[in-house]
Amino acid sequence: MADEIKIGVYVCHCGVNIAGVINTTEVMEFAKTLPHVALAKEYKFMCSDNGQDLIKQDIKDGLINRVVVAACSPRMHEPTFRRTVSSVGMNQFLFAQANIREHASWVNMKDPEGATRIAKDHLRMQVAKVAQLEPLETQVVQVTPASLIIGGGIAGMNAALDLADQGFDVYLVEKEPTIGGHMAQLDKTFPTMDCSACILTPKMVDVNQHPKIHLMAYSEVEDVEGYVGNFTVTVRKKSKYVDSEKCTSCGECIENCPVTAPNEFDLGLAKRKAVYIPFPQAVPGVPTIDMDSCIKCGICADKSVCEPEAIDYEMKDELVEIEVGTIIVATGYDPYDPTEMKEYAFEKYDNVITGMQMERLLSSYGPTLGKPVRPSDGTAPHTLAWLQCVGSRNFRPGMHNYCSRVCCMYAMKQARQYKEKHPDAKIYIFYMDIRAFGKGYEEFYEIASREYGITFVRGRLAEVYESPDDKSIIIRGEDTLMQTPIELKVDMLVLSVGVEARPDSDKIAQLLTIQKSDDGFFLEAHPKLRPVDTLTAGIYVAGVAQGPKDIPDAVAQAKGAASGAAILMAKGEVEIEPYYSVVDAAKCSGCKACQSQCPFGAIGFDEQANIATINIAKCKGCGTCAATCPCQAISQNHFKEPQMVAIINGVLKDGGLY
Amino acid sequence: MAKTDEKTEGNYKPKPLEKWEPFILGIFCNWCTYAGADQAGTSRMQRPANLRVMRVMCSGRVEPQWVMEALKQGADGVLISGCHIGDCHYVEGNFKTARRMPLLIKMLEQLGIHKDRVKFQFVSASEGAELTEIVDEFVADLKKIGPGPFNKKFKK
Ligand SMILES: Cc1cc2nc3c(=O)[nH]c(=O)nc-3n(C[C@H](O)[C@H](O)[C@H](O)COP(=O)(O)OP(=O)(O)OC[C@H]3O[C@@H](n4cnc5c(N)ncnc54)[C@H](O)[C@@H]3O)c2cc1C
Numbered sequence: 001m002a003d004e005i006k007i008g009v010y011v012c013h014c015g016v017n018i019a020g021v022i023n024t025t026e027v028m029e030f031a032k033t034l035p036h037v038a039l040a041k042e043y044k045f046m047c048s049d050n051g052q053d054l055i056k057q058d059i060k061d062g063l064i065n066r067v068v069v070a071a072c073s074p075r076m077h078e079p080t081f082r083r084t085v086s087s088v089g090m091n092q093f094l095f096a097q098a099n100i101r102e103h104a105s106w107v108n109m110k111d112p113e114g115a116t117r118i119a120k121d122h123l124r125m126q127v128a129k130v131a132q133l134e135p136l137e138t139q140v141v142q143v144t145p146a147s148l149i150i151g152g153g154i155a156g157m158n159a160a161l162d163l164a165d166q167g168f169d170v171y172l173v174e175k176e177p178t179i180g181g182h183m184a185q186l187d188k189t190f191p192t193m194d195c196s197a198c199i200l201t202p203k204m205v206d207v208n209q210h211p212k213i214h215l216m217a218y219s220e221v222e223d224v225e226g227y228v229g230n231f232t233v234t235v236r237k238k239s240k241y242v243d244s245e246k247c248t249s250c251g252e253c254i255e256n257c258p259v260t261a262p263n264e265f266d267l268g269l270a271k272r273k274a275v276y277i278p279f280p281q282a283v284p285g286v287p288t289i290d291m292d293s294c295i296k297c298g299i300c301a302d303k304s305v306c307e308p309e310a311i312d313y314e315m316k317d318e319l320v321e322i323e324v325g326t327i328i329v330a331t332g333y334d335p336y337d338p339t340e341m342k343e344y345a346f347e348k349y350d351n352v353i354t355g356m357q358m359e360r361l362l363s364s365y366g367p368t369l370g371k372p373v374r375p376s377d378g379t380a381p382h383t384l385a386w387l388q389c390v391g392s393r394n395f396r397p398g399m400h401n402y403c404s405r406v407c408c409m410y411a412m413k414q415a416r417q418y419k420e421k422h423p424d425a426k427i428y429i430f431y432m433d434i435r436a437f438g439k440g441y442e443e444f445y446e447i448a449s450r451e452y453g454i455t456f457v458r459g460r461l462a463e464v465y466e467s468p469d470d471k472s473i474i475i476r477g478e479d480t481l482m483q484t485p486i487e488l489k490v491d492m493l494v495l496s497v498g499v500e501a502r503p504d505s506d507k508i509a510q511l512l513t514i515q516k517s518d519d520g521f522f523l524e525a526h527p528k529l530r531p532v533d534t535l536t537a538g539i540y541v542a543g544v545a546q547g548p549k550d551i552p553d554a555v556a557q558a559k560g561a562a563s564g565a566a567i568l569m570a571k572g573e574v575e576i577e578p579y580y581s582v583v584d585a586a587k588c589s590g591c592k593a594c595q596s597q598c599p600f601g602a603i604g605f606d607e608q609a610n611i612a613t614i615n616i617a618k619c620k621g622c623g624t625c626a627a628t629c630p631c632q633a634i635s636q637n638h639f640k641e642p643q644m645v646a647i648i649n650g651v652l653k654d655g656g657l658y
Numbered sequence: 659m660a661k662t663d664e665k666t667e668g669n670y671k672p673k674p675l676e677k678w679e680p681f682i683l684g685i686f687c688n689w690c691t692y693a694g695a696d697q698a699g700t701s702r703m704q705r706p707a708n709l710r711v712m713r714v715m716c717s718g719r720v721e722p723q724w725v726m727e728a729l730k731q732g733a734d735g736v737l738i739s740g741c742h743i744g745d746c747h748y749v750e751g752n753f754k755t756a757r758r759m760p761l762l763i764k765m766l767e768q769l770g771i772h773k774d775r776v777k778f779q780f781v782s783a784s785e786g787a788e789l790t791e792i793v794d795e796f797v798a799d800l801k802k803i804g805p806g807p808f809n810k811k812f813k814k
């Protein structure tokens with residue numbers, strides 16, 4: 001009989017990952033007792049070629065027409081096995097996977113009996129389900145050959161250039177008035193000590209001039225709708241109060257502005273005007289008026305100052321809608337704010353600064369033109385100390401547990417730079433352990449201690465206070481290698497602050513329906529095999545937005561993300577799972593209860609027939625409407641009522657546990 | 659690893675469970691809790707062997723009838739779990755279920771079913787540790803309450 005349900009069950013050992021705990025033979029024998037099961041087999045690695053061939057052969061021989069594989073998580077290999085079965089003509093939606101690794105053997109490693117019981121139950125749940133499944137066809141949708149990149153730091157810029165060079169349109173949305181990100185604030189970069197601006201600014205110019213890159217600086221993503229291949233994005237172009245079309249970037253307005261405000265770019269170490277560009281090489285070079293400090297005196301708007309009449313105090317924000325097929329999130333990080341670590345008295349004492357502030361002091365276009373001085377009196381410090389792991393690797397509540405991965409290296413970099421300028425300076429670095437893991441990093445560390453004579457002291461500081469006479473900093477701690485208490489008077493203390501997720505990352509996660517990991521950074525789909533994909537198809541992540549990393553890693557990841565997006569766009573179409581809901585016209589009473597449940601506006605209403613209708617292009621397949629319908633007239637493909645109830649009945653038959 | 663000489667040939671004979679252990683049916687959304695449960699596995703976080711997991715795309719899909727069906731068929735507890743509010747892959751499916759579940763629990767209570775038998779919890783894709791804790795607690799709670807009212811094998 002052609003319609004007879006014949007299920008093939010395959011139990012995977014996954015080497016010892018499953019078979020080391022679970023009695024796979026028992027599971028296989030158990031499978032043979034289940035309804036509709038035609039055959040059951042076990043094999044070392046079902047995902048290997050040989051494992052997949054087992055399944056293919058049985059299908060080709062006509063022995064089975066539905067398949068259950070008991071193995072790892074379906075989130076790992078469901079696509080693999082779906083391809084396997086469809087390659088020999090079986091409908092891929094007649095396949096089901098029982099998770100006996102992540103949800104059984106790996107969480108019950110010391111309870112083989114319990115794990116085996118779970119494995120049998122998970123298996124029979126899927127066997128019961130697969131018997132009820134219906135063949136489905138995937139939907140094929142077109143992919144718009146354009147990409148949205150959120151964040152114009154080194155990661156976002158690299159991804160933008162890679163995609164644009166391949167011919168795709170790129171919308172690069174940057175919330176600040178300039179692109180460049182934190183790399184623009186750095187002076188030199190470890191381990192090669194190339195000047196940050198020298199390698200960054202040409203890229204910024206390339207981005208601005210590329211015909212395929214639509215740079216939207218001083219803009220934010222307001223709304224995202226749609227799905228892989230077809231996102232509609234609303235971008236808010238914040239008003240700069242300076243017309244970019246008319247402005248010639250002559251700088252007269254800045255020159256004449258009478259108001260000053262702290263410059264965010266220099267972390268409060270210098271001032272800027274109310275009309276400003278963050279730093280000389282900013283791209284785009286059009287000034288922005290900061291309306292919070294502007295007094296609207298009208299000087300800059302005067303024709304004698306701004307000849308092209310580009311200043312417009314009445315300018316409004318603009319909302320722009322764009323269509324893209326893929327999205328890359330490259331929103332980067334914020335340096336950790338050490339204010340809450342009271343023991344380091346960052347806010348209290350002038351001569352305690354952060355690593356990022358030191359970066360600005362060392363920069364030739366920074367507030368001191370590259371000659372670091374003490375904020376208290378403007379003199380060059382002679383004795384300096386760096387304190388590592390500020391805000392990182394700390395298990396106190398509210399602190400970050402992770403290693404920020406850049407602070408050891410940047411502290412050594414800054415110390416070396418200072419030594420180059422002041423060879424007789426005395427420099428200490430207080431550390432927990434030095435993490436110099438990248439290419440050329442260990443060598444960099446070696447040179448710092450051997451050739452530069454920087455003193456490395458293993459130990460955290462316990463206390464920091466100011467010497468009343470000259471505002472020097474007295475630090476107390478322990479040298480844990482020598483096991484002696486240590487007290488030092490230094491002219492300046494630099495807190496090597498780590499990096500943390502942006503405060504608006506929750507908002508971004510919600511807009512894009514992507515996830516964050518415990519550390520607050522965006523979560524990748526798989527830590528090893530899919531490190532730049534998010535769990536939402538068509539959305540990728542790059543740079544520090546995904547987790548702490550240095551520039552080489554941020555760039556590498558950006559190239560990966562660009563490649564992921566390009567693959568999708570080059571193919572031009574993508575298959576999506578047909579998990580949309582369908583309405584049974586005969587059962588629908590026309591109550592419209594479902595309509596209010598759908599966040600995507602996918603449910604319409606046929607007034608004439610008095611029934612709900614579903615626009616499958618808009619339906620994302622959550623099934624909430626199906627759960628709501630009082631008449632059970634709506635069902636969600638692949639998650640239909642009888643299919644789900646079969647799982648429950650299947651596992652609880654005979655009272656559950658064996 | 660199962661040794662060859664231990665292999666049971668031919669018909670399988672189930673070994674009955676001697677002592678009652680709470681049977682918990684978990685209904686997890688694909689994007690957060692199921693992923694979180696995978697993460698618990700990848701990180702080898704150990705938990706008692708009382709949880710069976712069923713996957714839906716979104717916790718919004720969970721029908722109150724399923725919970726009743728599971729209890730009627732003898733489950734001792736049901737754990738429904740999805741993304742945190744604001745994190746739902748489909749914007750607000752979890753919100754719908756978060757509103758539905760308290761009503762269901764109230765109704766079950768009127769039918770004489772202990773309110774602690776049905777739990778609704780938010781677990782994100784990175785909260786394997788939280789999930790493990792939730793299961794630990796749930797098992798302990800159920801052990802206090804005893805077998806479900808419709809558990810065919812083990813009576814209270
Ligand atoms: C003190 C210090 C020194 C360092 N020194 C070095 C070094 O010498 N060598 C090295 O390799 N690494 C160094 N690093 C690390 C380096 O800064 C990072 O690896 C690099 O800047 C990461 O780039 P990114 O593009 O991922 O993030 P970012 O540079 O943070 O860029 C992110 C961009 O996204 C924008 N953005 C954020 N949110 C939004 C939003 N919602 N919408 C639109 N745009 C948004 C931001 O404005 C920014 O322009 C250092 C780090 C610190 C803290």
Ligand code: FES
Nearest residue numbers: 687716740741747
């Ligand atoms: S997808 Fe997790 S609750 Fe909706």
